[in-house]
Amino acid sequence: MNIQFKKGVLELCVLSLLYENEKYGYELTSILLEKINISDGTIYPLLRRLKQDGYVNTYIRESSEGPARKYYQLTELGKKTQIKLKEQWLDFIQSVDDIIKGGSC
Amino acid sequence: MNIQFKKGVLELCVLSLLYENEKYGYELTSILLEKINISDGTIYPLLRRLKQDGYVNTYIRESSEGPARKYYQLTELGKKTQIKLKEQWLDFIQSVDDIIKGGSC
DNA sequence: ATGTAGTACCTTACATAATAAGGTAGTGAA
DNA sequence: TTCACTACCTTATTATGTAAGGTACTACAT
Helix, strand or coil, X not given: CCCHHHCCHHHHHHHHXXXXXXXXXXXXXXXXXXXXXXXXXXXXXHHHHHHHCCCEEEEEEEECCEEEEEEEEECHHHHHHHHHHHHHHHHHHHHHHHHHHXXXX | CCCXXXXXXXXXXXXXXXXXXXXXXXXXXXXXXHHHCCCHHXXXXXXXXXXXXXXXXXXXXXXXXXXXXXXXXECHHHHHHHHHHHHHHHHXXXXXXXXXXXXXX
């Protein structure tokens, strides 16, 4: 998978995964590692950014099967941002599609 | 348009635009500025990279309406790469789609 | 008791590539 | 002769993903 493709969409992916259900960091990293091969060293700094920007709230909950988990839940701002980013993303891939469709077919 | 979305797809876009017809740099920048708001300061370094990697050949042709134009034409390697990148891109946006479709709907 | 695997979090140094903002120079029209 | 447009290029900055490391808890097997 091309490395550069991943740049930038990640924020939208995380916000989308959090949209319906809050999740903890390791859970997010597992999903994103499987689907788009993103490493946890990428996710944790992003999650900190999302909190700093007011897109998520966090809390810690103990787990009986390992270390405590840090849960992330979307704020209203986070939800609005997800919707906006999603629209922008869909517009963007449509524009890219127009460009690349002229090519090899 | 979200800045970060653009990262990495640009190479595919340029290769795609060159797939059928050779084009000169300013022509490419005009198209990409209009469609995905990419500035020429981004394109020219990329074109140099593409040449260095053997994806394009270049030649200069005089123009009667302004400065000489530098044309870029895809090599066989460039064509193969366009096809490969396009597949990777389509796979990638499919994976992203799976992730974001779970969200806001 | 000790080691290993899995869970769960985090940090740092590095590479890449897009952006903004600049520059040079040719042509043609006001 | 100044302006607008064409056409190319460069530099410093910023953002963000990667690789590679680290800490620490639980459970299970040796």
